[in-house]
Amino acid sequence: MAREIDEAWISEAIERHRRVEQLRGDYERAVEAHQVSVHSPDDSIEVTVTASGQITDIQIHGGLQHRQPVEFSRELQATVANAAEAARWARAKLHDEIFGELRPLGEA
Numbered sequence: 001m002a003r004e005i006d007e008a009w010i011s012e013a014i015e016r017h018r019r020v021e022q023l024r025g026d027y028e029r030a031v032e033a034h035q036v037s038v039h040s041p042d043d044s045i046e047v048t049v050t051a052s053g054q055i056t057d058i059q060i061h062g063g064l065q066h067r068q069p070v071e072f073s074r075e076l077q078a079t080v081a082n083a084a085e086a087a088r089w090a091r092a093k094l095h096d097e098i099f100g101e102l103r104p105l106g107e108a
Contacts, residue, residue, distance in 0.1 A: 027098045036086040040079045047083040051090035
């Protein structure tokens with residue numbers, strides 16, 4: 001038994017594929033461009049990261065003379081870990097903003 005080809009469904013699927021590819025490109029560009037910054041609890045360390053997770057800047061505020069190396073290392077590591085989490089959060093938000101409007105294929 002031959003199946004009937006639904007030309008409208010095929011056209012919609014092709015258009016949807018094009019739209020998804022366009023949105024994927026928009027998402028990838030937004031992930032590379034969007035930056036978030038996090039601070040250590042005492043605001044002495046600031047780490048800026050893109051939504052893709054690339055660290056773009058680390059700022060140290062104030063002097064380091066009063067800090068113990070082990071303490072400073074722990075603070076820096078914790079702030080970098082928080083930056084990685086902030087990047088994941090930013091990616092999720094961007095994904096929701098860009099792809100959230102997609103509806104299931106065939107839905108009017």
